[in-house]
Amino acid sequence: MRSIFFKSPSPPPSPLHHTFSQSLMEENIEVAELIITRWETDVASLFFHTDEARQYLGSIKGLQKAMQYLVLHHSSSQKLVRAQILMQTAMKRLEKEFYRILKSNRAYLDPESVSAHSTSRPTASRSSFSDFEEEDFENESRDENDSMPEVERVSLAAMADLRAIAEAMISAGYAKECAKIYKIVRKSIVDEALYHLGVERGLSLQQIQKMEWEILEVKIKTWLSAVKMAVKTLFYGERILCDQVFSISAPIRESCFTEISKEGALALFGFPENVAKCKKTPEKMFRVLDLYEAVADLWPEIESIFSFESTSALRSTAVNSLIKLGDAVRTMLTDFETAIQKDSSKTTVPGGGVHPLTRYVMNYISFLADYSGILSDIFADWPFTIPSALPESYFGSPDNEESISSPVSARLAWLVLVMLCKLDGKAAMYKDVVLSYLFLANNLQYVVGKVRQSKLNFLLGDEWAIRHEQKVKQYTANYERIAWSKVLESLPENPTADISKDQVKDHFRNFNYAFEEAYMKQCSWVVPDPRLRDYIKNSLARRIVPIYKEFYEIYGGVEARKEQWAESLVRYTPDDLGNYWSDLFYGSRSSTSVSSTSNRGGRSR
Template identity: 80%
Template sequence: MRTNFYKPPSTGMTPPASPVHHTWTNSYKPPSPTGMTPPASPLHPTFSESLMEENIEVAEFIITKWNSHSNKDSSYRNIASLFNNNNREEAKQYLSSVKGLQKAMKYLVLHQSSSEKLVRAQTLMQTAMKRLEKEFYQILKSNRDYLDPESVSTHSSTRPSGSRSSFSDFEEDECENESRDEDDSIPEVERVSLAAMADLRAIAEAMISAGYAKECIKIYKIIRKSIIDEALYHLGVERLTFQQIQKMDWEVLEVKIKNWLNAIKMAVKTLFFGERILCDQVFSVSAAIRESCFAEISKEGALALFGFPENVAKCKKTPEKMFRILDLYEAVSDLWPEIESIFSFESTSIVRSVAVNSLIKLSDDVRTMLTDFATAIQKDSSKSTVPGGGVHPLTRYVMNYIAFLADYSGILSDIVEGWPLTIPSPLPQSYYGSLDNEESMSSPISVRLAWLILVMLCKLDGKATMYKDVALSYLFLANNLQYVVGKVRQSNLKFLLGDNWVMKHELQVRQYASNYERMGWSKVLASLPENPTAEIPVNRVKDHFRKFNSAFEEAYTKQTSWVVPDPKLRDDIKTSLVRRIIPIYKEFYETYGGMQLRKEMWVESLVRYTPDDLGNYWSDLFYGSGSSVIVSSSPSRGGRSR
């Protein structure tokens, strides 16, 4: 208001340069001349001259009062701070006097550029700036615990960045802070942190306005960059080059990856977010300074943080690395909105680029490893068979791997989106057809995982032919497909592949089991008459019993070493065998195994098994015991020993 009372004279001439040069002289532009006004008499100063003189005298009194001997020292030793709770009013007056002094200097540059008053004002301003420089440093150092990124980020929403535009608002901030201090609902950490930020903002605005931005920024960058570097060190973030990572054993690198995964969320959501908030608050008066400060204190640490996944992605690719690569991709992908927001400045675009490149390199890695995985399945050349037709190691490995992949279905869908599925070698039409017209497989990753399972099942078909016994081949296929279906049911694969896929393959398991029963017990069934109750000669009856005994003992003895690991499938097969054979044998046994043959001397050697015996024998099948049968010599006892 004071400046509005007086219109400075204009002569149409450019005022001479001041002997004292500083930044603010270059930023001030005098008003355009509107006419000639006679200069004031030196004996009768104008009202504006009186006000400017008063501003200088007030500033001299306050600035000199706080100019201790320690201020003459260039070091930042502890000083009696203007900005503590006991001197809040003095701090307001000090900043107000600096503003008044600045106005006086601008006036003197225009109207009395060679006067001693300007030199005196400039000296006072230098003293004041030196004092504020030390105050700025001390607030940053003494409030380090209250200005840590975690504290700043937790209450950032209470003070939007750039909420104050001039250090003349310091008094309003202080009133607000005092009212907050009286509110017990606000934690002490937040109260102290907000007060410190308000003080720093007021000092920064005063120094920037007076042309001392460089000194203020230098202090801020040095202190806050050391805090970021120290925080990253404690989080376990290391500055590793690609050459260092490449030389690491996988076990060592995996530990480094785990440490990085534990650190990334805290680093982004707390450390860099808090630093961005603090920087925006302190330098709210200047967007350029905010950007410059934040870029310089954060860029180096951020590049080390986001460059690590990219360097890992450049290393040799093996299947066991897949899940750590997915972990790295997921971590960066999930945090991308925050990364993009925090490092939104043009000067920090390189940080965004490194994070994006990490995602690109990691996704390329995943695609390569998926292709290599399918190729490795197809090229599996192991010739050994599993004893008893059990679950093959390839089946266990592949299905466990694919089940783990299903846990990453969300990010895998993003990675394989737009990546066409190419079939390197033809599959049987019956298999490939299961990928087509599958309504439940709407996502690219569902089709991709179904394809990997099909590649494995085709490989198992080839391994089944290595068994000399056809029945055992079918049992092998039933066991392995049952394991596949079980893994799908127990994992997220069920939701990816769908109920139709599960039901279709369960039917295939039953078909394999039925083929096993038909091939493995066909001789036993063939030894019995088509019509077990029809009247036939005694010789044919004897022949049927002899053939049955021989076929049953042969099949049973051979199959005691066969296995069915899945309890449900094992019970289903046994139940099916009982329903297939025992009813026919029981009718035949009851018709001809009684009095009609008791007249023969060798009756006990002919009728070796009762119907109950057969059920007892079958109950011991498919455990892989490998024991042989010793039949009872008397049908009346209905027992057997081993």
């Protein structure tokens, strides 16, 4: 006999009251026997019939009262033994009904369905064991039920039946049997759901550390797809269902939910921590950030769902994952900076194009900028000290002080500066100083373009981009000044001045030589950015063409071409110069003789 029926002794009742109470209790036993024995061998579902279920639960409650009375007043009565046998029979029936409802309504009790409607309808649509005696059991929420979708209606009804059975069994002292059935059925559902989501059990740290990165990355992607569904739907739905079914007992709620979810949740939340403990290389940064972001975003739900003391280990596992992932990000960022500084490649980019280091670093940093919110969280307790002084204006406009002074902005700006300093050294590897300036212009233009096209523009500030665009123009001005100085020097200071025929010959001869030399040298050089390429060509045209045009119109026109020397010395019209410049900076033009493709009447195209 369960201890729940024992109560503290009370004052002895009067003989009349005792006789009346005893007759009521005996009647309760008679009624219970009639109802319980009728369903003892019936294979149909008791809870399919609402009236029958109400009567059955009512008889159990009456039987329970009778047993409590007999324990106090007639503990040796055979009627108590009879009542106890009836209670055991009833509990076995309720065990079967509890299992049947859990299994047959699996589709309606899946976590997704439960979590979808539980927040808007926190209570079930039927009365529970504690209030089943109220009239109109079926009509209690008839209007509400009629407007519900069928899935929700069946789900709520099943939860109400489960809760009524659980309350009856717990009140009768059969909590252990009820909880055992619930744990077995629901744990199998949770485990199966996690398996279909791709959450792997028993994946040790050693196994993860030995995996090829390509394989591990696939597993990370699978985990990222699974974790939101697992937390917000699976575990949330299970917590709601458990709270509903075992609303009568907080300890049983906690015990059931913990046993159902603990193993799967540990496997789920432990995976990111194991990934964080693997070898740290810069290419793993973004997947680690994805893991951190996923756990951080879900932390409020994790903390709420696993709020029991017995699930504290699950909360700790999630927190430890965040800590280890944050440490991994900080380590990888330091390693990334070190890798830039230690880059020792001696090869130069043909034609002064964009260096692979520039592409790699700027792509990497622009991707990091997309994680600025997460990085701010990770860097919050990690002070950043720049090894050397930066210009005061380096970060940009003071109007944008909040963003440019953030830890993330400072770190990313520093990484860009480290890379730019490295590019200065690589520019010095070119034997031709002109090509060095073109190389610097190309690479800085690529940097500015990446900043403008990404979230870096916000983090570094518009002023930062403007200042570096000005520096690109300085590099191109230096390029033009050195690369085309001989061409300009070959022309007279005053192209309209009256000069001798020999001087005219010398100017055309020197111009041809200087122009062809500059063109031949630069026809294999590159300017990948179309806007920068057009800017340089237009700048050259503004500096050289007007002077040459004036000189040509006076000394190289139709009349001048009648002179015998003009056949060989007046090689280019002003339009020819633009045609030749249009071929520059693509890096794929043949370095054939310039004059071989031109004629007296202009270049054939």
